[in-house]
Amino acid sequence: MRPVDHEAESCYSCGYSALKAAEKFGSNQVALSRVHDAAHWLRKQEKDVLNTAIDQLEVKFPQMLFCAYLGLLPENLKMSELGFWLLNHGQVKGAEYARPNENAILVILDMKTKQVGISLGYFAESLITQEDGYRALMKARPNLLNAEYGEAIETIFRRLCKVLEKRGKKLRKLSHEELQAQSKALNENTLDLPQHFAPMLGRWWRLRAV
Amino acid sequence: MKRPFLTASSLVLFTAGIIAAEADLPEWSDATDAEAYTLGGGLWPIGLLPDGAAEAAREDSPAMVAEGASTPTNPDGSPLTFYGPLTSAGGENLGVGNTTGEGLDEPAQAPAIEALPPIDGELRNLYFGYPPVDYLIDPQRLLTEQKSNDIKRFLEFHSDESDFKIFVMVIGETQEIPESVDLQELHREWFSEQTTVLMVYHREHPDLTEFVYNEGVRSALSQPVFERIRQNCLREGAATEFAPDQVEKMAIELSIQLYWLGRLMNAEGAEAKALSEAESVFDLPASADAPELLREYAPSIFLQESSQRAISILITIAGILACLVLAAFLVLIIIWLRNMDRIGGGPLIFPNWEPKPRLGGEFSGGGFISMSFDINDTSSEKP
Known part of the structure; x- marks a missing residue:
């Protein structure tokens, strides 16, 4: 895998960027609910149970944003692209200020291709590794095969919450200096280059949309 | 001239003197004059050990017989050897007749059995x-x-x-x-x-x-x-x-x-x-x-009842099975607890830090993990 730094306008591998996503999906903000069932696959009971579970998880993790998107994606739309765009342009209803999109864990189910994915914001990405996410998906696989999508999403969230809990306990033991050193180490994974203009551009787009 | 002559004459005289001298050599004594001794020093009955001198002296030595013994004989008529306690009293020596060492392993011969009197x-x-x-x-x-x-x-x-x-x-x-x-x-x-x-x-x-x-x-x-x-x-x-x-x-x-x-x-x-x-x-x-x-x-004195033994075996097997089931149950509980996504405790606050954005994304840099759950498609995708 090639390094991706904040200076890069596009992915070194596939050439994808926020600009290209904006060209494709639009630069406007979209309103999302925590459980956004665009495909109408979930029954009300399942949705209620899932919302209750998310409520519990949000109490446990006041900073984290848990949301799910179920849809029938067109063939020219990749789940990873959708996840990336939704996290940068979506506004989840009911999400407090303390839960920005960079703290979001977004589960996407494509009912057409029978695929499930997890998009992570920057902050969530620093807490959850790809291995943890993959294990969570694998644990939900039996539910997905049985078309128990509500339970599957809940299982994924709960599994990721266990990871967050372990990670939080470890971080709690660290001193302030150690936390700063860790934060610095996370940022040093990218190249030390000047600030990218894309976030500013994004804000400008948002302001223009409003 | 004188000196060689003197030397020769002295040699002749010395040799003649040696030849004429008689050596005092030991002489063998007659067998009748030899001092009689007993092989074994008297630890064993005379005649038990095959010793020629002792054989000769045996005829003149006093006989050692078992006290109160009769004169038992072998089937061929020769007297039996007696290895029990000896006494100088008695008639004849029972050890005289058998010098071949036969019957050395035999226990002491019991005295002749006399008819025991009635208990009265x-x-x-x-x-x-x-x-x-x-x-x-x-x-x-x-x-x-x-x-x-x-x-x-x-x-x-x-x-x-x-x-x-x-x-x-x-x-x-x-x-x-x-x-x-x-x-x-x-x-x-x-x-x-x-x-x-x-x-x-x-x-x-x-x-x-x-x-x-x-x-x-x-x-x-x-x-x-x-x-x-x-x-x-x-x-x-x-x-x-x-x-x-x-x-x-x-x-x-x-x-x-x-x-x-x-x-x-x-x-x-x-x-x-x-x-x-x-x-x-x-x-x-x-x-x-x-x-x-x-x-x-005493393997045969207290035999265990077969039914009791079977019951004890069954109880033992049942105990072992119960222990195994209990252990399996505990393992299952542990596995269940480990797999249970139970989130407890109070709220958990993470320390904040500001990661630098990527790909122009304000909130997400495109981190994504996906998997297919289509039965016909077992492949999964990891970015």
């Missing part, structure tokens, strides 16, 4: 007149002295260690207990205050041996128990033909059996009696605490 009169008083002082009652000295002492020591040792006392009464093989003597009554009279077994042994006839127990002991356990003790003792006695050895082996076996008899009485008592009376001798229940030693020394 003074002899009757010696046996039954008074309560015995020693644990071995042998007024006729029918056993060898050494064995008698060994048996006495053993019986004394047993009496110190056990609650059951053993008294051994030895009578001749042709002798009988007088009809006027009731051994059970005698036992009650002599040993009423302590648990005692009186073993009446007939010399070289262990099958005639009688065992007399206290009435209390008799009533505590069933008859087959005592019969089995008797059989075990007789079996030990039959292992040898020598009377002192028979008494010794039977006494040892009786001691062992009495130890377990005491254990059985303490452990089972009347309940065991009722059970053993209801069953045959081969189905006697085992004592609850009978250890392996019991099976080693």
